[in-house]
Amino acid sequence: MRVAHANREALALGLVPGLTLADARARVxxxxxxxxxxxxxxxxxxxxxxxxxRFTPLTACDGDDAVMLDITGxxxxxxxxxxxxxxxxxxxxxMGLTVRAAIAATPDAxxxxxxxxxxxxxxxxxxxxxxxxxxxxxxxxxxxxxxxLSRAGLKxxxxxxxxxxxxxxxxxxxxxxxxxxxxxxxxxxxxxxDRPAPELMVERRFADPIAHAGDIDATLAGLARGxxxxxxxxxxxxxxxxxxxxxxxxxxRRIAIASGRPVRDARILARLxxxxxxxxxxxxxxxxxxxxxxxxxxxxxxxxxRQARFDGGDEGDEAVGELIDRLSARFGPARVMRFAAADSxxxxxxxxxxxxxxxxxxxxxxxxxxPDEPPVAPLRLFAPPQPVETMAExxxxxxxxxxxxxxxxxxxxxxxxxxxxxxxxxxxxxxxTRDYFRVEDRHGRRFWLFxxxxxxxxxxxxxxxxxxxxx
Amino acid sequence: MIERxxxxxxxxxxxxxxxxxxxxxxxPERFALGVGAIDAALGGGLPRRxxxxxxxxxxADSGAACGFGLGLALRMAGMAAVAGEGRPIVWVxxxxxxxxHGLLNPNGLAEFGASPSLFILIETRDALQALRTAxxxxxxxxxxxxxxxxxxxxxxxxxxxxxxxxxxxxxxGVGLVVLRLEADPQPSAAFSxxxxxxxxxxxxxxxxxxxPRFDLNLLRHRGGPGSGRWRVEWNRDELVFxxxxxxxxxxSLPSHRPAGATAWRDAG
Numbered sequence: 001m002r003v004a005h006a007n008r009e010a011l012a013l014g015l016v017p018g019l020t021l022a023d024a025r026a027r028v029x030x031x032x033x034x035x036x037x038x039x040x041x042x043x044x045x046x047x048x049x050x051x052x053x054r055f056t057p058l059t060a061c062d063g064d065d066a067v068m069l070d071i072t073g074x075x076x077x078x079x080x081x082x083x084x085x086x087x088x089x090x091x092x093x094x095m096g097l098t099v100r101a102a103i104a105a106t107p108d109a110x111x112x113x114x115x116x117x118x119x120x121x122x123x124x125x126x127x128x129x130x131x132x133x134x135x136x137x138x139x140x141x142x143x144x145x146x147x148x149l150s151r152a153g154l155k156x157x158x159x160x161x162x163x164x165x166x167x168x169x170x171x172x173x174x175x176x177x178x179x180x181x182x183x184x185x186x187x188x189x190x191x192x193x194d195r196p197a198p199e200l201m202v203e204r205r206f207a208d209p210i211a212h213a214g215d216i217d218a219t220l221a222g223l224a225r226g227x228x229x230x231x232x233x234x235x236x237x238x239x240x241x242x243x244x245x246x247x248x249x250x251x252x253r254r255i256a257i258a259s260g261r262p263v264r265d266a267r268i269l270a271r272l273x274x275x276x277x278x279x280x281x282x283x284x285x286x287x288x289x290x291x292x293x294x295x296x297x298x299x300x301x302x303x304x305x306r307q308a309r310f311d312g313g314d315e316g317d318e319a320v321g322e323l324i325d326r327l328s329a330r331f332g333p334a335r336v337m338r339f340a341a342a343d344s345x346x347x348x349x350x351x352x353x354x355x356x357x358x359x360x361x362x363x364x365x366x367x368x369x370x371p372d373e374p375p376v377a378p379l380r381l382f383a384p385p386q387p388v389e390t391m392a393e394x395x396x397x398x399x400x401x402x403x404x405x406x407x408x409x410x411x412x413x414x415x416x417x418x419x420x421x422x423x424x425x426x427x428x429x430x431x432x433t434r435d436y437f438r439v440e441d442r443h444g445r446r447f448w449l450f451x452x453x454x455x456x457x458x459x460x461x462x463x464x465x466x467x468x469x470x471x
Numbered sequence: 472m473i474e475r476x477x478x479x480x481x482x483x484x485x486x487x488x489x490x491x492x493x494x495x496x497x498x499p500e501r502f503a504l505g506v507g508a509i510d511a512a513l514g515g516g517l518p519r520r521x522x523x524x525x526x527x528x529x530x531a532d533s534g535a536a537c538g539f540g541l542g543l544a545l546r547m548a549g550m551a552a553v554a555g556e557g558r559p560i561v562w563v564x565x566x567x568x569x570x571x572h573g574l575l576n577p578n579g580l581a582e583f584g585a586s587p588s589l590f591i592l593i594e595t596r597d598a599l600q601a602l603r604t605a606x607x608x609x610x611x612x613x614x615x616x617x618x619x620x621x622x623x624x625x626x627x628x629x630x631x632x633x634x635x636x637x638x639x640x641x642x643x644g645v646g647l648v649v650l651r652l653e654a655d656p657q658p659s660a661a662f663s664x665x666x667x668x669x670x671x672x673x674x675x676x677x678x679x680x681x682x683p684r685f686d687l688n689l690l691r692h693r694g695g696p697g698s699g700r701w702r703v704e705w706n707r708d709e710l711v712f713x714x715x716x717x718x719x720x721x722x723s724l725p726s727h728r729p730a731g732a733t734a735w736r737d738a739g
Contacts, residue, residue, distance in 0.1 A: 316613035320559055320591075323611045327593055327604060335594050339577035339587040351577040356591050366581040366588070371708050374672070374682045375582035379537050380573030407531060412671070415679035440680035444671035445531050469573055471538020471583060471683040471705065 004036045049194060050252040054292050058193040068107055068191050081121045095250055107191050108182035112138035127185030132158035139179045145172060198296030202226035209248040209289025221270040223295035228266035237262020237303030243273060246292040253284060258333060259325045260357040262303040268322060275329040328357045341366045345420050347467060348383060378448045378468025385465035395455040398437045404466050409441035432458050446470035502546050505711035512699050513692060519547055521662035522637050524649045528668035533572040533652045535669035538705060539685050540618060540650040545585055545710050547646045548615025558615030561591045561608040565601045568622035569594060572652055584707040598625040602632055605647060609636060612643040620650040633659035656690055664691040670702050684715055
């Protein structure tokens with residue numbers, strides 16, 4: 001067992017990562033040791049990256065122990081680079097974390113400076129000067145190549161940067177040159193953020209964290225108005241939204257809603273959120289309060305201004321769409337359904353229940369009923385079919401009577417069989433044929449029964465099921 | 472004598488209140504069921520902007536109750552027989568109803584004459600959620616009709632709640648059909664209350680079951696004489712109820728029914 005990480009005090013005592021645990025214990029017998037838990041480390045890093053979302057939406061976990069923020073265009077909100085860095089370090093410090101932070105024009109320069117230098121902020125253009133004194137390890141090469149460089153006597157970045165590059169590239173590979181150029185700020189390599197940057201967002205910060213439901217609602221309503229204005233300026237409507245609640249203790253709760261059509265109206269947006277928050281299975285927990293709330297439009301679509309008509313016509317679709325959005329926000333999109341026809345003769349596959357919020361796709365037409373014939377498909381369909389006990393005159397004829405839920409139904413009229421062959425391409429070769437019968441009992445109740453399996457050919461004891469109820 | 476006066480006066484003032492209720496909105500627009508005798512007994516059909524309750528007479532009559540409820544909703548929505556036209560119908564279904572009596576089958580809707588694409592189905596966990604959803608849906612004036620399907624006693628639907636639904640329906644003009652499965656009729660503010668049982672159909676050739684038929688029992692009808700029993704048949708092609716044709720096989724009354732129940736008034 002070896003030391004994987006050591007804190008500042010341990011490092012001061014010479015307990016460096018890589019030392020065997022036995023050696024470390026021999027040197028400092030009272031050393032406190034904990035098992036390495038990479039999953040927990042990653043989760044913590046993920047949470048820190050989430051928390052850093054408050055500075056910029058473009059955040060990414062960087063390796064196992066770093067978070068990279070792209071703060072382009074966000075700096076002025078925090079009063080300059082130095083102030084922003086100080087705020088981040090101080091806030092993370094309150095959470096009990098020891099942080100090294102650096103700001104530079106390129107991610108690689110920032111990474112090198114943060115790890116190997118005490119300089120906090122590197123002004124644009126000064127990257128080369130800032131990284132030149134740093135050890136070659138700051139290039140972030142793998143162990144073998146770093147060893148090769150040190151064997152060649154190249155200790156600092158300046159040693160490499162001052163030499164002609166072609167021979168170095170020939171000896172140590174093109175990757176070294178690529179890394180060097182990045183660290184020196186000669187080429188930029190943008191980060192890939194963990195979560196996509198929203199198209200538009202508005203946020204509000206609080207000096208005193210808010211915790212009351214009323215305050216949260218009012219904040220959301222205000223943010224909705226702000227976002228609505230932004231959407232209007234861009235001629236857009238949002239389809240997916242996300243509200244992020246940043247708790248004072250660092251936890252971040254994100255709540256997303258979707259809409260069936262582009263939404264811009266602040267009133268509708270606030271109402272959708274009211275529905276969603278009202279129906280949350282695990283309610284919003286403000287803890288000691290939220291110190292920032294953000295509302296973002298994750299995906300937008302162009303939305304033309306509509307002129308309301310005097311006679312109020314043409315607003316029906318709009319109103320139904322709003323109703324679907326509200327109900328979907330409350331119950332989840334999967335519980336609010338529309339029907340689409342499907343090409344299958346197996347009854348339970350003869351249709352799809354699709355989310356009403358989704359755009360209707362191309363679907364086959366519904367079967368057309370034959371005029372003056374009674375309905376041949378039941379109004380209600382059991383899923384799964386209900387097993388029933390039957391008594392039949394002949395093995396492949398309709399039953400004489402059947403028992404369903406402890407009630408015996410004597411059959412007086414029957415039509416069938418309607419034979420439905422199994423879909424072998426889905427269910428396999430062993431699937432059984434179904435013979436459907438439309439039957440009516442003595443009291444006029446109409447049922448849809450089927451026998452699973454052809455008697456004598458597929459099975460010796462076919463089973464019967466009740467699959468539907470007719471009107 | 473005096474007591475009788477008081478009673479008369481009370482009745483009068485009650486009648487005034489009842490009248491005034493409709494005075495604010497336009498007089499209730501009615502839809503006919505299509506069977507002369509029923510429509511006459513109802514005073515020209517049922518009001519569109521109101522709540523109508525449909526109870527399944529027995530556990531196994533859920534299919535019939537569903538058919539009659541759907542028929543009412545289609546009449547209410549005035550759905551054109553042409554597929555894809557008309558206003559949407561919102562169908563709110565309590566999960567337990569779906570589990571015990573099956574899911575709504577769109578192919579069955581099409582066979583019943585409705586256009587499945589116009590239906591919006593919402594499955595709710597319990598009766599309370601169903602009530603809230605139905606209330607929300609009824610207030611949306613762009614709908615053709617709303618059907619709320621409840622399973623079991625559903626204590627949540629009390630007088631106050633059903634009154635609220637009635638007010639919402641009167642305000643928006645969207646009617647609500649409350650479909651009650653495995654439940655006993657209980658007081659509510661609904662305009663009409665029906666108990667529906669399946670009726671033997673006139674069998675087709677080779678003893679195949681015929682068109683859907685229902686035995687209706689009008690339990691309550693606000694603003695009119697409150698009872699009646701009829702047997703009706705659903706005409707899928709014209710989306711209307713009709714008086715069962717007597718031609719063909721003679722409708723035999725089931726032997727299990729008590730003697731009193733044989734006094735079926737033939738519609739028409």
